[in-house]
Amino acid sequence: MHPVTYAPRRMQHDSPDCGPALRRIRAHAPFVYGLTNYVAAALSANVLLAAGAAPAIGAAPGWPAAFGAQAGGLWVNAAGLINATEHDMLAAIDAANTAGVPWVLDPVAMGAGAADYDAIIRRMAACRPAVIRGNASEIMALAGGAATARGVETTASITQAVPSGQALARSSGAIVAISGAEDHVLSPDGRQIIIPGGHRWLTAVTGAGCALGGLIAAGLAVTPHPGERLTTVAAVHALYARAAEMAAGPAQGPASFATGFVDALAQLQARADD
Template identity: 45%
Template sequence: MSAPSSVPTVPLDAAAVGEALAAMRGHAPLVQCLTNVVVAQWTANVLLAVGASPSMVDNPEEAGPFAAVADGVLVNLGTPQEATVAAMHGAVSAAAAAGTPWVLDPVGVGGLAWRSRVVVDLLAHASPALVRGNPSEILASAGGGSGGRGPESVDAAEDALDAGRALAREHGTIVAVSGEVDHLTDGTRLVRVANGHRWLTQVTGGGCALGALMAAFAATTDDPLLAATAATATYTVAAEVAAERAAGPGSFAVALLDSLATLNPQELTEKVMLR
């Protein structure tokens, strides 16, 4: 493991995280999800449970016009096809023109050449509000790694901090590195969220849905680092609550949706662990 990053840690106030959840629910943002076929239903259910409104418009003819009216956009590279990549470019262009925050989830980047080129092209096209990925994906997106084992990371979050900081500065974005402790940076500030549960890794789309949550929070929060932190905190605190009610990954998935729906700002403020 590399030495700890020199990025200063400036924890955001827990109360601000709870307030961000209340603001997001008050707005009920419309989130366009250009995401992979494996996780589309789960992602939509997570957004509905937390109080946002999902739309899975991902065809080249409609993706751009829809992004222009959406409150937030998720671009997830889990199962890219030529048509959906064209739709992604259209959505990113329209989002950038409209000032709509969009989130990039570079699933599997580094290990597969075509999707890696797609990520490079999307980043060159317009800067996202947030980039969310596992450590191997963040390293590869920054040009410093060869990717993970499919969608699984072979690197630790601490190993990707310097790459995440550089990526954030280059593109003027927030980089969220997932792990046992999630690390989020704007290139200068660093926030660690130490909540979560291991069963999140045993539910298909656990990480992908978090990208959609980040788009929802980015639509209603002025500070994109707070948006990323609040989305991560909401998801991981809800996971901890759900795990207390569940017997395994199957019942945990159902309980997680219930927990996301019933989590309130005060409970989030009390339970979030920011470092």
């Protein structure tokens, strides 16, 4: 039997699906737990707070097992291994899986040439994440393709990465979200949503990708039906892209853009509540 072929569809911030996704986060204020690196933690927390979620970040004693089970959504940024351990991450993942908490894997710097690090990411990817979110090079490497990353930066294009992302979605059972000049969100059953927009300064702000993973986890926390997760993940990307566009207009550079980006997310949230 041949797999069903779906035509890709496009989603922007004014799609009917976007407002409800953001309103659910504000209405329910989900507790979102993250394991990320100290470089990205502040922006991730601020993004989640701007959207109305309640974040906790870090691997203090007892947190991974306790918060992994208690959270509405979990996200694990592999670069958090800078300041957490593999045991911390697997404890949080195991607790989330046992409690039925959806979780997001961000395979930062996968394929950049650190074999021991890549092996840990592969072990986490085998633990049934609901979503895998990364740039083109990371997704290609995790899918088993050629390693093309330069540190944490991608050297591959979205066009190159989509076939790998589709294969990874099928093999892992996870939704795969690839960030780039336009974002692609891919489901295990072959559906594909393309999100245009955004701004190049997102790549000049440390932690913007990690914060997106946290916001996806918040969206999953308020999406009770797994069949609706693809739309939620795409809606979060579309809102993220629109906030970047809003922030870029008055910004003088990446620093003011980062501040304006958090403000824009809060403004979009307020509009969604109207």
